[in-house]
Amino acid sequence: MKIGNIEIPNKSLFLAPMEDITDKSFRFVCKKFGAAMLYTEFIASEALIRNIEKTFKKLEIEDDESPIGIQIYGHNIDAMVEAAKIAETVKPDLIDINYGCPVKKIATRGAGAGMLRDIPKMLKMTKEIVKAVKLPVTVKTRLGWDTENIIIDKLAEQLQDTGIKALTIHGRTRSQLYKGVADWKLIGDIKNNQRIKIPIIGNGDVVSGITAKEKFEKYNVDAIMIARATIGRPWIFKEIKFFLETGKKMPELTIEEKVEIAKIHFLKSVEIKGEPRGIYEMRRHFALYFKGLSNFKPLRLKLLTSIDKNEIFDILQIITEKYKH
Numbered sequence: 451m452k453i454g455n456i457e458i459p460n461k462s463l464f465l466a467p468m469e470d471i472t473d474k475s476f477r478f479v480c481k482k483f484g485a486a487m488l489y490t491e492f493i494a495s496e497a498l499i500r501n502i503e504k505t506f507k508k509l510e511i512e513d514d515e516s517p518i519g520i521q522i523y524g525h526n527i528d529a530m531v532e533a534a535k536i537a538e539t540v541k542p543d544l545i546d547i548n549y550g551c552p553v554k555k556i557a558t559r560g561a562g563a564g565m566l567r568d569i570p571k572m573l574k575m576t577k578e579i580v581k582a583v584k585l586p587v588t589v590k591t592r593l594g595w596d597t598e599n600i601i602i603d604k605l606a607e608q609l610q611d612t613g614i615k616a617l618t619i620h621g622r623t624r625s626q627l628y629k630g631v632a633d634w635k636l637i638g639d640i641k642n643n644q645r646i647k648i649p650i651i652g653n654g655d656v657v658s659g660i661t662a663k664e665k666f667e668k669y670n671v672d673a674i675m676i677a678r679a680t681i682g683r684p685w686i687f688k689e690i691k692f693f694l695e696t697g698k699k700m701p702e703l704t705i706e707e708k709v710e711i712a713k714i715h716f717l718k719s720v721e722i723k724g725e726p727r728g729i730y731e732m733r734r735h736f737a738l739y740f741k742g743l744s745n746f747k748p749l750r751l752k753l754l755t756s757i758d759k760n761e762i763f764d765i766l767q768i769i770t771e772k773y774k775h
């Protein structure tokens with residue numbers, strides 16, 4: 451499959467953009483386990499053009515992260531065009547536009563999924579961005595604003611006509627937020643539309659080899675994008691690949707292996723963000739790396755409150771000792 455000139459193996463697994471999750475350290479571990487495409491967290495166009503330092507940091511990418519997309523969002527066309535040009539200067543492989551974020555303060559102001567309520571503006575914005583940058587532009591969106599307004603069938607064609615090079619569809623409406631079940635039938639209908647030539651990336655509720663296989667076989671998407679199931683389980687890319695190739699479940703990682711991965715992630719986080727920020731930002735990940743361990747509460751509490759790097763390493767060592775077979 452090709453997104454513009456970017457060659458990507460067929461039936462690949464992409465790491466979804468996730469705010470406060472897909473920073474450089476998490477992308478590093480996901481790539482190690484086979485994520486075929488990475489995205490930054492979404493980046494507010496208005497903050498980018500105003501040179502806000504925290505926002506600018508999100509733009510930082512490494513050469514070895516390629517292929518990687520920078521995702522931007524916003525409601526103002528000029529600001530989005532300017533932001534796309536700024537994003538282009540750090541040399542990602544593509545620029546992705548977020549028309550799917552359901553968060554109230556974003557969507558009700560007309561950005562993210564809010565753009566699903568103003569299709570002429572969405573198409574104009576997309577066209578202008580495509581015109582303004584040399585890189586491939588892609589879009590990530592949802593089925594529509596709500597169940598009464600499912601518009602993705604026509605919208606996919608309209609977006610393709612703006613010149614975008616791939617379309618990611620999260621099989622929910624904005625009103626659904628993250629509830630209910632993603633409707634892959636509608637994603638499959640887009641893929642099977644003869645007029646659609648650009649790659650279609652399906653997204654929503656893929657959590658295992660079995661679910662990924664079903665989505666590829668039934669809906670024929672070009673790639674699958676995974677979000678929530680990667681948190682605390684970045685090796686899911688390897689697990690799914692293993693299942694797709696062998697039809698068998700990869701053996702569950704040992705606690706030693708999980709701790710090693712958490713350590714690599716943690717070290718990167720601290721290396722990139724420094725202390726204590728790199729430590730704080732690992733907490734949401736740590737909580738999920740060790741989810742399900744019995745009688746884990748006291749260690750969990752320590753792990754999620756410590757601000758000392760060495761102490762965290764000691765706790766990780768204790769976890770290994772306590773839970774290894």
Ligand SMILES: Cc1cc2nc3c(=O)[nH]c(=O)nc-3n(C[C@H](O)[C@H](O)[C@H](O)COP(=O)(O)O)c2cc1C
Nearest residue numbers: 466467468469491492548620654655656676677678
């Ligand atoms: C914590 C979190 C942050 C997210 N941030 C973004 C984002 O920055 N950009 C975006 O396009 N989608 C974002 N999403 C949506 C996901 O990319 C994805 O579309 C959604 O979670 C459905 O996929 P899943 O079922 O694999 O989780 C976010 C989701 C979560 C859970």
